[in-house]
Amino acid sequence: MQTNRSGPFYREEAKRYYRNQENIEKKWLDRYGSVSRDNDYQRNRDCLAEVFNMLDIVMEIVIEDFRKTHRIVSIEIEGKTPVYTFDLTEEERRTPGPGAFEKTVTFSMPGTFARRVTVLRMLGYDLTDDLFYDTRYLRNETAHGNQTIILQNMKIGYEETMKAMQTMSDALIELGKLPESMRSPTFEMMRVREGDTLLGGVYTIGAFLGEGGMSRVYEASQKRSRRRLAVKEFKPGICPEETVRRESEILSGIRHERIPQIYDSFSENGTYYIVMQYIEGTPLDQCVASGKLTSDDMLAITDGICEILGFLYGVENGAVIADLSPSNILADEDKRPYLLDPGVRGEGTAAVRAATPAYCAPEVMAGKPQDERSDIYSLGRILWFLCTGESPALLDRITDDEFERAVPRESFREIISVCTQRNPEDRYETTEQLRRALAEAREIRRKEPGRARPKGVRKVRADGRKGAGRWILAAAVFFAAVIACAVLSSGVFPPKTGNEARPAAQTLQEDHAMNWQDPMLEMEMRRITGIEQGEILLSDVWDLRELSLRGCGIEDITALGELINLEYLDLGANRISDLTPLSGLSALRELILEENEAADPAPLGALTKLEKLEIGNNQIRSLAFLENMKDLSELAIGYNPLKEEEVRAALEGRRFTALNLCGLGLTDGTWLREMDGLTALYLSDNHIADLTPLSGLTQLRRLYLETNGISDLGALSGMVRLEELDLQHNPVGSLAPLSGLTGITWLDVRDCGLTDLAPVSAMKRLTSLDAGQNEITDLSPLFGLVRISYLDVSENALSGDVEPLSGLKALAYLDLRGNRIRDISALKDMRALRRLYLEGNPIEDLSVLESLPLEESAGESGGQSP
Incomplete structure (x- = not known):
């Protein structure tokens, strides 16, 4: 298992995920279908939060794409924030709308949802004020500004939720990320009610x-x-x-x-x-919530599902597969499972479309061939849910130690682990093999009668109030991170994977009711603890080690000062200005505070155990607070009004593995030369034209250098471990120094003054290449790069045909816009191609498109091609 934090600087990963429109559609359909009509207010809010965060990331993608496809006229620095002026096309200059387009448009890179909406309106997108009103439940904004009203509004019902969902779908359609068929009111609510x-x-x-x-x-x-x-x-x-x-x-x-x-x-x-x-029974998710399932019940239910699947595999007229998820399985009084909603396996079938993402095998979600092992994957995720009551999304994020604490029985862990391997070849081959493993686990269980309840398991209180869950573990709060306001946020620093033993939690000396003070904070903590009404006691949250409260509109964090056992805390994208309450959280190892309003970081100076700190996009002017953080290895301070001499004085001579210094106006990188342990370095939006001081950083795997004025890449030639390299908007002219960097998987060289891609030919692991806005005439260096799935060579000097691309069978996204290409027949066998853009090319024959499995295609006239 591997920890994968969802923090502010991991947005790049989420942005890559949502560049695939199919992923946007799947997420929206899944959340749309999960809206509750039964006053499950938290469920409705979670659905809105996930779609809201997806929309926020998609808006950022659209703005970034505009930036990539338009020439920068000038860059000015206001404070420490770069402000860009872009030239517009003739068509854009004629487009009416807000902002009164002339020849240019000017904006800074927006850091908040509201600013992103403003920029997109400037670019001509019709995003209405309904977008703010209908999502007011997610932010501390109401027409009256009354905190009591805010709390009441959080209890949103079905109709209000659906209205907000449809408003956000309309925005995604306006941005070109959802099909028109999903626009309200065409995409209607359910048609029947009780009594019809x-x-x-x-x-x-x-x-x-x-x-x-x-x-x-x-x-x-x-x-x-x-x-x-x-x-x-x-x-x-x-x-x-x-x-x-x-x-x-x-x-x-x-x-x-x-x-x-x-x-x-x-x-x-x-x-x-x-x-x-009609089947009498209780859905598995309700069985788990009741806390009445024994270990034997869990094994029997999983075995029973295997038996049903074995029957379905023998059905004629096509293999039959189920949407295997707890809500789709009933258990009767004897704990025998019933499969409610089987479907026919096959491309485009309802069963595939309806699959629940959290329980769906990776190959199914990717549209790849599936077999019995795909169902085995789902069964493993179901067994995890039966054992823990938590989302199987945690399995992709927790460490081995956390997995062991969540599922104490080794035999259960072994089954879950084998079932949920990403590679189908590593799973049980058949449900019969899985049934044998389940039988062995039952035998082990039989020989260990009367085993005590695992440490950390907490019973429901006698007064009927829900406690903090059946087990208080790091995994429980990871789940909160998965489904809270930043479900799909993403960022820069890679996750840690260590399995360090944790120190024992401090003992609670005196219990009392929590005074949350901030209504948004109270609402999040009620969701996390499951205590919907009445007081939340300090004992209910005392054991929390990890907590994510990202993007929830929180202003006052005074109450968090009592949670002294916290080791991981994500407060990104809120409205926090006072950090004083954090000064006593001495156990903290990871803290995320980016995109807040903090100006005084001095209270953080007491957090001497911090290993990772993200505090970019605030108003920080001094780094003196870092002096005693001797264990700090990952630091992000980008886009703060810091002076270069302050940054150098605070960081020179220290050892880091990841460092984000974007948008600080840096001109000199010589002091970085001694940081030879760096594996990730982010220097975008600075003025570091000379890379020579970086030449010794040979451990780097990620290097982001966008918009620095770099012309010579010679210093990068020895960085053979590089996997991701961002060079866009630098006048480098030649990629020759990169010819030996064969491990690169992701490369962005947009607007770099290139005429030749020959050095790229040795990058056999390359999966993503953006080489738009150059003067490239020859694609032959790409021949043989069979792993490429994303390729953008728009606005170059390509002509004739695209024969060198004929062997790139993994291509799913191809942008050829703004060239002089006449023949695209070489694309005819690209069965993975889903997105193809061809505007501005004098293509003579578009009939080849009829044989491609395209989901989106734009031809010469800019319209949708077959």
Whole structure:
């Protein structure tokens, strides 16, 4: 297992993920389908928070892409913040709208949601004020500015949530990141309510039972027989009716005692319905929440699902696969599982579209071939959930030690670990193999009767209030980080993977009710602890070691000063100005404070155990507070109004593994030469034209040098460990010094004055290359770089054909805009290609596009091609 923090400087990873429009659609559909109609206010808020953060990252992508595709006229420094002026195209100058386009547009790189909206409006995108009003639940903003009203508004119901979801979908459509079919009101809410009838009164709708990514299920009764039924209503616009109809025909022939039988299917109200057998039972997620599952129950349920899957694999007319997730599986009183919603395996089928991402195998999410091992992956994630009650997303983020504490039984850990290997070849090959492993675990369990409850497990309190979960572990708060306001935030520094033993938590001497003072902070802590009403005691949060409160609109953190056992704290993207309450958190090892309003960092000087600190995008003017932080190895201070001499004085002679100094106006890098232990260095938006002092930093794996005025790359020739290199907007002219850097996987050389890509030919591990806005005439150096999936060579001097690209079978994104290419026939066999951009090329024959699996394509006229 590996820890993967979701902090402010990891946004680059998230931005790469959301450059794939399919990932945006999957996330939106999954969250849209998870909105609760049953006053589950926290669930609704979580759905909004995830989509809101995705939208925020997508807006940043759009602004960055504008920056990449437009010529910079000038760069000025206001304070320490670079302000860019970009030249506009003739078409953009004629475009009416806010900002009154003339010949240029000027803006600084926005650091907040509101500023990003402002910049995008300047660029002509129609983002309405509804975007602020309908997402007010996520920020400390209301029309009245009343804190009590804020707390009430946090309890948002179904209709309010759906309105906000649709407003954000409209924004994503405006930005070109969701299809028009998802725009409100075309993408409508559900069509039936309790008491409605279908098929002229044949079926009467009863209580709402549950929902998934594509449908909602209701209890129903039949007029003639009065038998108890279940009716599934598909969400309009998500999946073609013919697809649903074909699957229902196949599934109606299935007969298994623990799969509901399909009785009827029909179209009505502009959508599709399936009528099926009603099953008495409790969804697994509710079983887990009740805390009544034993270890034997967990093994029996997993084994029972294996048995059902074994039956489904033998179904004729196409292999059958299930959306394997806890909400889609019922357990009866004897803990026998029932699979509610099987589907037909196949490209474009409803089953694939409906798969729950947290339980879905990587190959399924990537649209790659799937088999029995894909279901085994899901089963492993389900077993993790049964054991811990926490999201399986944690499995991608926790350390081995945390995994061991979360799942104390070694036999269970072994099964989960083998099932959830990313490479299908490393998993159990069949469900029968998995069943044998489960049987062995049962035998081990049988020989260890009466084992005590694992340390850290806490029972629900006798007064009915929920405690801080069934186990208080680092993993529990990682889960909070996964689904809280910064679910998909991303950044710069790579995660640590150590398995260091933690010191024992300090003992609580006196308990009392917490006074949160800040309503946004109180709301987050209620979500994390599960205590929805009444007082939260200090004992309820005392054991917290790791806490993420990113992007929640928090201003006052006084109450956090009592959580002295915290070791990891993420407060990024809030409104915090006073850091005094943090001074007593002496156990902290990692602290994230970027994008706040802090000017005085002196209280942080007492945090002498800090190993990682991110405090960029604040108003910090002094680094004296760093003096006693002897263990600090990762530091991010970019985009603060710091003087160069202050930065040098504070950091020279110290040892770091990761350093972010972006946007500080630095001119001299000589003092960096001794930091030969650096593996990640970020120097974008400075004025360091001479790289000679960096030549000895041979341990570097990530180096970001965007917009520095660099013309000579000779100093980089010995950095053979480099994997990521950003050189965009530097007049380097030649990449020859990079010819020996064969380990590079990600390279950005946009607007570098290049005419030749020959040095790139040796980079056999390259997966992403941005070489737009140069004078390149020949693509032949790219021949043989078979791992490339992202390629941008727009606005170069390419002509003729693109034959050198014919062997790049992994290409999923290709931008050829603004060249003189006439023949694209070499692309005909690119089965992975999903995004293709061709505007501005005199292409003679576009028929090749008909054979490509494109999701988005823009041809010569700028319209959508077949």
